Amino acid sequence: MNNGWKWENFFEAFPLILKGLGATVGLTFACFAFALIFGFVWIFLKHIPNKPFVWTVDWIMIFIYSTPPLVQLFFIYYALPMIPVIGVTLNPFICAVLGIGIHYSTYISEIYRSGIESVDKGQWEASKALNFSAFDKWRKIILPQAIPPTIPMLGNYLIIMFKEVPLASTVGVAGILTIANSYGALHFAYLEPLTIVGIIFLTLSYPASILIKKLEVKMNTRFDKNTIIAKPNKKVHKKMNFERSDHIV
Amino acid sequence: MGYVLKKSIDIFNVKLSKRENSHSGLYGQRKYKLLKSLLQSISRYNQVTIVYSSTSRKGMVNISTAIEMIPQLTRGLAVTISVLIASAFIAYIVAFIAGLSKISKSILLRKFTGVYVEVFRGTSLIVQLFWLYYAIPMLFNIQLGSNWWIGVIAIGLNYGSYMSEVVRGSILAVDKGQIEASIALNMTRYQRMRLVILPQAIRMMIPDFGNYTIQIMKATSLVSLIGMRDILYYGDIMRSSNLSQAPLIYVVVLLMYFILALPFVWLTRKGESIAKKGVASQ
Amino acid sequence: MSEQSVKDIEKINTLNTEQIVKYRNVTKSFGDFHVLKGINLDIYSGEKVAIIGPSGSGKTTIIRMLMTLEEPTSGDIIVDGKNLWKMKRNGTSIPANEKHISELRGNIGMVFQHFNLFPHMTILENCMVAPIHVKKEDKKEVQERSIQMLERVGLGNKLNFYPSQLSGGQKQRVAMARALVMRPKIMLFDEVTSALDPELVGEVLEVIRDIAHNDDMAMILVTHEMDFALDVADKVLFLDQGVIIEQGTASEVLEHSKNERVQAFLRRFRKI
Numbered sequence: 001m002n003n004g005w006k007w008e009n010f011f012e013a014f015p016l017i018l019k020g021l022g023a024t025v026g027l028t029f030a031c032f033a034f035a036l037i038f039g040f041v042w043i044f045l046k047h048i049p050n051k052p053f054v055w056t057v058d059w060i061m062i063f064i065y066s067t068p069p070l071v072q073l074f075f076i077y078y079a080l081p082m083i084p085v086i087g088v089t090l091n092p093f094i095c096a097v098l099g100i101g102i103h104y105s106t107y108i109s110e111i112y113r114s115g116i117e118s119v120d121k122g123q124w125e126a127s128k129a130l131n132f133s134a135f136d137k138w139r140k141i142i143l144p145q146a147i148p149p150t151i152p153m154l155g156n157y158l159i160i161m162f163k164e165v166p167l168a169s170t171v172g173v174a175g176i177l178t179i180a181n182s183y184g185a186l187h188f189a190y191l192e193p194l195t196i197v198g199i200i201f202l203t204l205s206y207p208a209s210i211l212i213k214k215l216e217v218k219m220n221t222r223f224d225k226n227t228i229i230a231k232p233n234k235k236v237h238k239k240m241n242f243e244r245s246d247h248i249v
Numbered sequence: 250m251g252y253v254l255k256k257s258i259d260i261f262n263v264k265l266s267k268r269e270n271s272h273s274g275l276y277g278q279r280k281y282k283l284l285k286s287l288l289q290s291i292s293r294y295n296q297v298t299i300v301y302s303s304t305s306r307k308g309m310v311n312i313s314t315a316i317e318m319i320p321q322l323t324r325g326l327a328v329t330i331s332v333l334i335a336s337a338f339i340a341y342i343v344a345f346i347a348g349l350s351k352i353s354k355s356i357l358l359r360k361f362t363g364v365y366v367e368v369f370r371g372t373s374l375i376v377q378l379f380w381l382y383y384a385i386p387m388l389f390n391i392q393l394g395s396n397w398w399i400g401v402i403a404i405g406l407n408y409g410s411y412m413s414e415v416v417r418g419s420i421l422a423v424d425k426g427q428i429e430a431s432i433a434l435n436m437t438r439y440q441r442m443r444l445v446i447l448p449q450a451i452r453m454m455i456p457d458f459g460n461y462t463i464q465i466m467k468a469t470s471l472v473s474l475i476g477m478r479d480i481l482y483y484g485d486i487m488r489s490s491n492l493s494q495a496p497l498i499y500v501v502v503l504l505m506y507f508i509l510a511l512p513f514v515w516l517t518r519k520g521e522s523i524a525k526k527g528v529a530s531q
Numbered sequence: 532m533s534e535q536s537v538k539d540i541e542k543i544n545t546l547n548t549e550q551i552v553k554y555r556n557v558t559k560s561f562g563d564f565h566v567l568k569g570i571n572l573d574i575y576s577g578e579k580v581a582i583i584g585p586s587g588s589g590k591t592t593i594i595r596m597l598m599t600l601e602e603p604t605s606g607d608i609i610v611d612g613k614n615l616w617k618m619k620r621n622g623t624s625i626p627a628n629e630k631h632i633s634e635l636r637g638n639i640g641m642v643f644q645h646f647n648l649f650p651h652m653t654i655l656e657n658c659m660v661a662p663i664h665v666k667k668e669d670k671k672e673v674q675e676r677s678i679q680m681l682e683r684v685g686l687g688n689k690l691n692f693y694p695s696q697l698s699g700g701q702k703q704r705v706a707m708a709r710a711l712v713m714r715p716k717i718m719l720f721d722e723v724t725s726a727l728d729p730e731l732v733g734e735v736l737e738v739i740r741d742i743a744h745n746d747d748m749a750m751i752l753v754t755h756e757m758d759f760a761l762d763v764a765d766k767v768l769f770l771d772q773g774v775i776i777e778q779g780t781a782s783e784v785l786e787h788s789k790n791e792r793v794q795a796f797l798r799r800f801r802k803i
Contacts, residue, residue, distance in 0.1 A: 004387070004388065005388065062514060063503075063507055065463075066463050066466075066467070066506075066507060066510035066511075066513075066514055067467065067503045067506045067507050067510065068466075068467040068468075068469075068470035068471075068481070068506055069467065070467075070470045070471060070473075070481065071470055071481055071484070071499060071502055071503055071506065072503070074481075074484075074485070074488075074499060075495075075496070075499040075500075075503065078488055078492070078495045078499070079488075079495035079496040079498070079499045079500075080496075082492065082493055082494075082495045082496050083496050163372070163373035163374070164373070166373055166375045166376065167375060170474065177373075177375065177376060177379070181379070184383060189387070190379070190383030190384050190387060191383070191384040191387040191388050194376065194379055194380045194383060194384045195380070195384065197372075197376050198372040198376050198377070198380060201371060201372040201373050201376060202367075202368065202371040202372050205370075205371045205372075206367055206371045209370075209371075424647075426643060426645050426646075426647035427647060427649065429598075429600050429643065429647060430643060430647035430648075430649070432598070432599065432600060432636075433598055433600075433639075433640065433641040433643075433710070434640075434660070434661035434665060434709070434710075434713065435633055435636045435637050435661065435665050435713070436661065436664065436665055437629070437633065437665075438629070440664055440665065444649075444660055444664060445649055448651045449649075449650065449651055452651070
């Protein structure tokens with residue numbers, strides 16, 4: 001058995017695995033884009049004024065949210081083609097986008113909802129008073145205010161989905177993990193390729209999460225501008241408190 | 250291409266179900282040994298599917314078939330539930346230890362915990378799982394015990410790192426006046442934490458902990474990839490021997506996971522109202 | 532000299548002359564902001580001291596440092612003859628450790644502007660938690676004393692209520708009972724009526740008045756209630772921009788002050 005760390009394996013596997021990074025990142029963005037769009041579909045469905053319908057949509061979302069994405073992926077891959085009439089065989093890439101995308105669309109839609117709820121009530125009343133159509137009300141008044149504050153949260157989910165995308169290798173979509181596993185199987189050396197995959201994930205997601213934290217701070221100051229101007233001392237005081245609080249406990 | 254691959258995986262599962270090999274799984278080493286004989290067996294596979302397709306028409310939903318499936322799938326329930334309980338337990342404990350370490354006075358402890366949290370949050374759970382499964386034995390020439398332990402440790406440590414942020418955040422969210430009042434009553438640091446801060450912080454954690462427990466429950470399905478016989482494993486076995494019933498099989502599997510999740514869905518919703526009571530937050 | 536100030540002087544003369552708290556050149560800064568610029572202050576045991584002054588003058592900081600919630604930037608605070616923030620080891624003075632501070636802190640109790648009751652405990656548990664866990668006293672005895680104390684502040688019928696079920700005035704009375712059960716030698720009151728609705732201020736002041744007249748502990752009150760200060764305080768300090776600019780008996784400071792800034796401040800207050 002091949003024991004211990006071998007640098008020659010590391011340097012041999014590294015360029016091979018790096019070749020799969022494009023596919024993994026591409027799949028991540030495809031899933032993310034799908035989830036972003038499908039998140040709006042949920043919001044739209046939940047705003048249809050029919051209580052039993054909204055209740056049903058609610059429970060469908062909870063169902064998707066609280067069951068494993070891996071099983072959902074298998075369902076789309078293995079079961080969808082077997083369903084009469086609507087059953088279709090999709091290529092694995094589309095399966096992965098659908099499976100992971102739909103699963104995370106329930107999270108994304110919750111983020112949208114929190115954004116929409118944070119829009120001041122007066123804005124809804126104002127758009128009514130100005131006699132906007134329903135479409136214009138959403139497009140010109142509500143969404144432009146609701147979505148920008150949620151961008152950091154959405155960014156967090158981009159990172160989370162990046163780390164979830166390797167699931168797709170179970171239905172045969174190649175990515176860095178697939179290549180690492182194949183390399184491991186061929187050379188019977190899993191340690192180095194899997195470590196490389198871990199390093200790649202860490203070096204991409206850690207700086208990204210720091211970037212998003214910074215964005216979050218920036219967003220907070222931008223969207224709290226009014227309160228800061230109104231109470232100049234509050235923020236300073238809070239900051240002081242927070243710095244102390246880290247050690248007082 | 251995808252179609253061929255799908256079949257190859259099916260073949261692989263059929264073989265596995267016959268061999269009952271403990272070192273199995275979709276990523277098992279045997280997969281690649283099997284690849285050579287793959288093409289030869291495809292013809293036989295086709296015959297198998299034809300036999301099954303003739304007995305039950307394509308995708309016909311049959312309630313009695315679904316009920317028949319349940320006892321088969323419940324064989325995997327023990328593994329799913331035991332992995333869920335054990336990894337949730339580890340995750341909670343790790344979350345508290347790491348969360349408290351992150352606000353401790355010791356810089357060394359804070360830095361060390363910071364590295365742990367960033368490494369486990371920064372790399373994917375599935376990668377960590379495989380790493381423990383394949384790489385640890387190669388690196389140290391030791392076995393981490395059973396696959397069950399590998400699954401539990403990977404899931405526990407991964408979610409422990411996420412949940413440590415919940416613990417830390419909740420403790421810091423307890424109103425500073427509470428700490429001042431407990432200092433004024435001359436409590437020691439330890440008493441402050443135990444009597445005043447933690448009881449309030451824990452109430453705030455409940456919704457998030459409920460949510461993360463759902464995530465942990467979902468993550469237990471990954472142990473089927475390292476050869477554990479959980480619900481999904483038996484579902485896959487059944488599907489591979491009877492592809493036409495796949496929709497029904499997976500719906501039943503999903504429903505079983507959903508039923509497991511329901512108490513935590515309830516806890517998360519209930520927890521939000523618990524959290525509002527009995528807490529002085531900023 | 533008015534009849535009132537004669538009475539005040541007599542009162543001071545009858546007091547125990549032992550100083551229980553001494554401030555010596557105490558300063559406090561937050562970064563570049565100097566909150567306190569050299570405070571010298573003596574408080575005798577049993578003395579009732581009111582600190583008044585405009586907001587931001589550092590009143591609260593004075594008592595927060597005594598409660599060890601803030602550390603002074605320089606200077607000494609002596610409690611019961613011992614330096615609160617410094618201790619001697621091998622003949623040299625070093626920063627006090629937790630044990631030293633905790634020993635002296637046992638003499639002091641505090642009531643906060645925002646009550647700071649523990650929301651996860653009933654009001655009886657709020658009163659009992661510290662004597663049982665901190666002073667390791669007998670649970671039965673503590674319970675009896677706590678009930679007595681809660682009855683004294685007029686809440687004997689609400690023992691098993693949670694703080695969220697009480698009004699602001701009731702919460703503040705519980706907070707006082709909680710501090711009193713610890714039997715401190717010095718009680719600190721930090722603007723205890725500022726967060727209350729006006730109609731609830733009276734009931735809280737009534738309790739403090741009761742404590743001031745019947746208990747022999749020293750009290751330091753940071754307050755905006757001038758008439759109340761005149762009534763209960765033996766000594767009044769006027770603080771402005773981190774400096775004590777006048778101190779004396781209540782009537783000296785509040786009624787006969789010659790200092791312009793004190794007069795201006797009091798005029799503004801009277802108008803309201």
